[in-house]
Amino acid sequence: MKASGELVCSDLTKVYGGRRRALSSVSLAVPTHGIFTLIGRNGAGKTTLTRILATLLEPTSGTAEIDGLDVMADAKMLRERIAVVPQEGRTVAWMTPVETVTAYMLWRGYGYGESKKKAAEALARVGIEKYATTLNRLLSGGIKRKVLVAMVLASEADIIFLDEPSTGLDPVSRRELWSVLIELGRERFVFLTTHYLEEAEHVSDRIGILEAGRLLSMGTLDELRREMRFGYSLVLPRGDPGPASFAGEKYTRRDGRTQLLTTEDEALATTRRLVDQGLQFSLNPVTLDDIFNYVLARGKSKGEDS
């Protein structure tokens, strides 16, 4: 089954224990195909939102629907279509990957023979078939994560929730996981959370930025770029402080070099000067990292104003 439709949240709010506000009136609408990634700092509310949408947690107020199915009222029907890998989800130490995926498929209602067959296929798809009968406790972190992804891959679910699946992985394992996620996103709707911006930029079709329980911005990477006043990032040569006045914003990077976020015209004028002087520089469209920091700073100033 291929998902088509929308995930819609309206004024979704979650307050834990009557005191700690984790989500504040989050409203969003995203198509249920491809990969939607929620980024934000620790404690931003990513896991809370994921858990509500995955029917694991009740919201305090507001509504959420996925393809017209309400997460509260239609949970039974929705659970036929979703699969979840929660944050800190781990493989059971005393089981092997093939046993892990087989058990999950049995929970999804398949017969034993079919579950075992689908488990073997899914493990092969994520490239870990040679570890199929090794105890989970003997596997590396990267392989264990792939086992969890194989569980949802083996399932018939067309809406997949992955809450920080790459946390704690080394760079090589993380990139291997990205390939699997991209493949998964071609067939189904993936709702992903991460605090690795490079990951979000690499795998996502759409990105939402969450901070302190509020959705600050959302769209494709190009839409987020357009939302910024300045679409280019120019890193100046070491020791060059940049123009005293220009259309844009100026930062000092950790390596001491000056970075300008600026308009296309301003970037071209400055780079022309640098080329004439024979100096080295780098000019790029703004990255998700730039956008994230900009949106957070904008959100903070808006919060202070109000």
Next chain:
Amino acid sequence: MGRTTSQLLASILVNAVYAMKNYPAILVSTVLSPLSFLVLITFASGGSLFADAIEGGLIMTMFNSGTALQSDLTHLKNDFRIQDMVVGSPTRAGVYVAGMTISELIYSSPAIVILAVLFYFFIHASPLQVAVIVAVMGLMFLSSVALGFLLATISSDIIQSYAFTRLLSMLFSTIPPVYYPITYIPLPWRYLAYLSPTTYASEIAQNAAGLIKQPETSIELAWIVLILVTVAFTVLSLTKARWREK
């Protein structure tokens, strides 16, 4: 294979079969606990309490199987997040818990089989007496499962959960007169033993096997207490437990 059967099988495989298959030492450890008490009581009594100890072993195994449910549910829920994956799947809460409950029986099956064989050879009970003892064991198991399920919903981590398990085991199967007749306890202290449901279970089982002779009213009272405790724990666990977190 029907859908519910598959879902029950998943819980049984995860919580019992795979663990026993991949860690065979578990088979030994599940047998050791009830048998060690049986040997101890038999030696200490010069063999006179051997039959009582067999019955005690059966009751203790059934009760501990139920309370083990709480540490297993907590472990799978908090340490592996398995319960989250199952909540977000077509499996219903009742089927998940039923599967986990059956898995506890399978986990305890080596001990149950050995004790049942000893029971057959050393306690010559009639079919009616066996039926009474099986019913008592069933009630004991149900009440401890309900209690275990209730504690699993309030237990936040595995350390707390193991503490609950040890406490329950001590209060309900080690301290009360499960392996020996209640008459061995001096009178002022005997009333304390009646705070545990396992005391009533042992009294019914020992009376049914002819190991002690209790007045009929006392046995009827023991049945009423056992049934009430089972119903109370079940109602409490169903009221408090939550599939989707609030």
